[in-house]
Amino acid sequence: MAFFLPILMLPGCQDLPKRDAKASGISLPASWQTPNSDTSEAIPHWLSSFADPLLTALVHTGLSQNYDLQAAAARVQAARASAALAGAGRLPQLSFSPSYQNNNDVVSGRFSEFSALFDLSWEIDLWGRIRSSQQAAQHDAEAAVADLRGARLSLAARTAQTYFELVEAKRQVQVAEQSVSDRQAIGDLVRGRFNLGLTRGLDVRLVLTDLANAQARLADARNQVQTITRRLETLLGHYPEGKTLATTQLPAPPANLAEGLPAQLLVRRPDLVAAFARLRSADARLSSAQRALLPRLTLTASGGSASPALAEIIGPHAAAWNLAAGLTQPLFTGGRLQSGIYLQKALVTEALNNYRSTALNAFREVEQALAAEQWLQKQEQSLREAVAQTQESRKLAIYSYRQGLIQILTLLDSYRSTLEAQSAHLAVQRQLLNNRINLYLALGGDVDAIN
Template sequence: MTKTYRPLFMTVGVCLVLLSGCISTPERHGERIMDPVPEQWSTITDRTVERVTDGWVDTFHLPILTDMVREALNFNHDLKAAAARVEIARANVRIAGAPRLPQVNFSPDFRHGRFGTFDSDIANENYSFMEVVFNLSWELDIWGRIRASQEAASLDSIAVETDLQGAALSLAARTAQAWFELIEAGLQETVASQSVADRRMLVELVRGRFNRGLTPGLDLGLALTDLANAEAQLAEAHNQVQMTARRLEVLLGRYPAGELKAQLPLPALPSTLTAGVPSELLNRRPDIAAAMERLRAEDQRFISANLALLPRITLTGTGGTRSNSLKELTQPGALAWNVGTGLLQPIFAGDQLQGEIARNRAAVTEAMENFQQTALEAFREVEQALAAEERLSEQEHALSDAVKHAHANQQMAVYAYRHGFTTILTLLDSFRGTLMAQSAHLTVKRRLLTNRIDLYLALGGTI
């Protein structure tokens, strides 16, 4: 080895020794990062078993719901935009890996001019020439710096594809929930309409007693006020129907014309529920999987930033032909070329390289924290949905009884008022109580359904 090359190889050797301890790819496992993970959910029900429910849309046994979810997945514009982001990410992988291949540029040129002076006694001479030149540049990725950068882009691409899967699951869930909300809105509209009819009957009852001198005018005034309030509630119910319909139409990719109708009863809650164990969630949820891929991508960027400290070896070449005649341009005598190699060893770059290493180290820490936060939020969503289902079931049973009692109380109040055994206030309270109980019961039945969908989504269940 000559003295000329000895410092160069010593520099490379020192760099390799310094970097050998910090450029290895770390092994990332969700269970190790989140250790300890409980063996079972803290909220245990007799319906929580070993395997997660797949194909949750079909568990409601509503063909129209299945059709709507399919329509949303095919035509929703947000989902199409997410699919386009996948294509962008895949293109970025190709761009990141492009420096690993030779870069060749081709540049033909033609020039025409004149030799001479401004002295008219000296003849000027025209000239022209043509040339065809190419340039070649190729960095030899000996240390894997470019490869690590491309791997980071590839992992980002996988994360974006996983985001698309999560977006599809979320869209299916929002579509189903919006459909159930539209059904509830229609039922609330029916209840409010019946309440207005009941209040009108009540006004006629009070007016008849008032005309016979059995009831003071105040009773009639209170009955008319109650009727006006019921009509206002009916108008709000109409408004809720049109708003929910338009929101669902946008999810389906339709123009929000408010034409969707849902004159159906709310379906029964599916009896089977499978939740698996918490550790399975780390591999099943798309958002957790995407967070893990982004963490691995930051690991690769950190490696690439460290490898930027090592020498870069490039091959360069130029060649082409030049002639003042198009015919001679293709002759072997007009051909010229030259090939060379170069080595670039960063020594001082204004702290730029060290700054990039520090930035990428911080990015790895950020991605690690994001992964843990995403996993914790996923655990919370499952635990919360499991607990909410138990409480909502208890509430639904209680409100079902309340509706029965409210109907009975209303009938007894009408009888008692007609025979002068009770006051108008008691009668009006019985009508309001019936409306409130019916409305609350419909709402909690719908919340049970939407909460079940939240649980399916939290568990990462497939559509």
């Protein structure tokens, strides 16, 4: 009866559950919640949309030379090899064992023997236990492929964002250099008025203090350039020698893109594809663990020839063979098999909830980037106006100071306002570009057509 009990349990060892990548268990809206969103299919390639040849060249250099990406590609090859290993048990295993034996003892006397034997073993996968294990490894390989695609997208995004950050830092250096030059001009003006007795020594001290602060800010801006430059070189797989780029022009943000529907994200984004593949892998491992309760049928065979003389080993009288079939039924394993089933069930639950969590985070990233796009555009427009206004106020301030109508602090404040407005405007221009990259990355769009 104990032998047939696992057979009766066979209906509980069902095939892999039917799962739909779009059925994440999260209630999805028909469209993204950001107003005025385009619900058509998302743009597949985003790098060329910036129309920046240098950016394109840098990204492709990183994709071909970055060491982290090469390590991710090696993990794909390892996962595929593991899948092949997992499926090897479904096929017969054949080995060849040639040998020579020479004995000389008082009991059996002296004799020698040549042998050439073949050994064959084959576990018949009656219930699909090995097949399920192979399917699990294949899903792991699919997850590794998706991880590699995600790593490529992430590297391309980080390269582009670091490039934008570097260009902005170089522009910040230009703004800081102009600020130092302006402070020096103001210093010359105030010292001239001081020598004529038209202003106080305090004004000279205030101007020199402001000049020193502007020079410190310039030094910090130049340090930012070298730091970002070395970070970019590392992403590209180059030695971080600090050789900066010649460009100082940020590209214009591409036109608004079509982001597609929320449900499309579940089958397009690499991290979601990988999480779903790992869920399917957990399903397959649970199926394999359940089928381990069932009997195993193994065929073994050996054959070959043996002879005292090497020349006679191929003769028909030297041939020998045997064939056996064995059935193994686990009866008592100390709870190992049942514990394995409980473990795999827990891992399935974990993988399912990881998939749902990854999906929810992906939706948040898209909604967040879509909303940020609108607010950053409004912020950029306001700061552009602020730059224009501070430039005009600075002209009025220098004129008013020459006429003795305002104090030196008012003049210095006007220059500081111009510096802050220009610096903030550059920062938000870069943030707009970075947010667009974040949106492309959140949507899972490909880098370019050649990838």
